[in-house]
Amino acid sequence: MMREVQMDLISAERLETMSSMEKIRLILNKVKRGNIVVLELGLTPEEEVKLIEMTMTEIRLDEFSGIEIESYPVKSESTFLNKILGKSGVKTRMTVIGPANQLRTVEKDKYQISTKVSVGD
């Protein structure tokens, strides 16, 4: 029987209404169920590092070995106001996240991320 993999493409509009922890929890819950998650606008660098930290706490030896995450380098939008306030002005970009044992990055550069998804047994 052919196995299916669910892909969840989450819009920028939805992400903008969520807190950092809500985003991270949503991602981990979906990925631990075996889903592939694509974020229209990705996570900030701080959120990415928090996601990695949370992932490490949830790794279980025979159940969940972590995530594969691929995003593009962030773009900085340097404005006068941002400089005065010391804000980073970081613009996040499309990101794909999946279970480490199912999602594999084939190639990645500044403009394209190519991945393969295995459906397992």
Place this chain on the structure above:
Amino acid sequence: MSVIKSLRMNFAVWIKWIFGKKRARIGIYGPPNAGKTTLANRIVKDWSGMDIGGISNVPHETRRAMRTDGVVINSNGSSVELDIVDTPGMATKIDFREFMAYGLEEEEAKRRAKEATEGVIEAIKWLEDLDGILLVMDSTEDPYTQVNVTVVGNMEARKLPLLIVANKMDLPKASPSRIKAAFPQHPLVPISALEGSNIDELYSAIARHFG
């Protein structure tokens, strides 16, 4: 990041600029097996005569951050005193079966995997307490790994200095130009931490960027 935290960080940068602070706490970051501990050992040995950590070809050999304080680097008339933190390899996945491929028994592989997850968390926590980073990349590998992208993004967001070390230049497949093309906005020094080639150029760059 909160506005208050951001203002506090900017204030620290200004104080450093005004008073010419010459001591910095530097983290050595990168993916597993990039040569972080080999580099840390070389820097500390060259300037203080000590070793700080063991190395091997098994990933996640360093699973606890190791700190060496008061390493003074002099180069081209500049001097900087560094507290060096050699951090465990950053990763988004850790599977004990990968360690078994290096010949470890299952129990040992599981123990190493658990310690490695704790090591990644420790490396992340250290990001909050650093003045700058040496990001070590394996010049023979694709530089667009998520660890590299995430660490570079975090340093840019925190407005902290970052120096990219293109390591393993002694290997035939080394290509520092690929790293430069991926992260053109940051200074890069190609070296072989194992053989010590171009290491003086790295010390000069460290004194310039973190002094």
